[in-house]
Amino acid sequence: MPTEPEESIMPLLLLEGVSRSFQGPQGPFHAVRDVRLALSPGECVAITGRSGSGKSTLLNLIAGLDAPTSGRLLLDGIDLGALNDAGLTRLRREKIGLVFQFFNLLSTLTVRENVVLPGRLAGRNERELKSDANALLQAMDLSPRADATPETLSGGEMQRCAVARALIHRPRLLLADEPTGNLDTRSAEQVLDLMLTLPRERGTAVLIVTHSAEVAARADRQLVMRDGVLRPEGVPGE
């Protein structure tokens, strides 16, 4: 009898024994240690952990902005280690939305232009882009500020602009480093709602680094980073 083909539900993101060390004056410093992680489409995972525990380093590895010292990262079945810089840039443009700890908005562009840019770089249709940008600006309460430049925005407005920009090209994976760090409770709720509902509707996986227990509690899964080691919340460290 022919055997049934093995059902393979490929995770959207897969990390296999990922480590990153930095050379310091006193020898190597292990910022990320043997991280294993699988993320399904539409799943939201929160990572908490002390300052310096390796959270941003891990996010940079997943975004292909940095390479691991050892281990393997697969996004949508693509091995990041097999790509050159141009390939990594393309992968980011097409599949990843990034909200950095310090927004990185372009000061010479307006809010709307900042939001639209990644969509253009990903080659999305202009008409769709325009209507998506309007919807995102409205959802972020930024429509009245759409033609302003970033330096005239409040910290919370900049953060909301960065989130809208990260979602415009409909990424498969949204990576956010402290996306609600500078926001008051209401704005934080607003940003989180957008970061959770829209991706869930579209099957986008979300990885949020946060210091906030309330933010983490809204994720499907909570993980804690301790000295570069990633564990489920509630599991004591060594």
Ligand SMILES: Nc1ncnc2c1ncn2[C@@H]1O[C@H](COP(=O)(O)OP(=O)(O)OP(=O)(O)O)[C@@H](O)[C@H]1O
């Ligand atoms: N390029 C680098 N060279 C050397 N050390 C680095 C480098 N990048 C990060 N580190 C070190 O790795 C450790 C983890 O840094 P990381 O930025 O990942 O922490 P974090 O968990 O994001 O902290 P925070 O909550 O403050 O943002 C820190 O001790 C940091 O100094």
Ligand SMILES: [Mg+2]
């Ligand atoms: Mg950080």
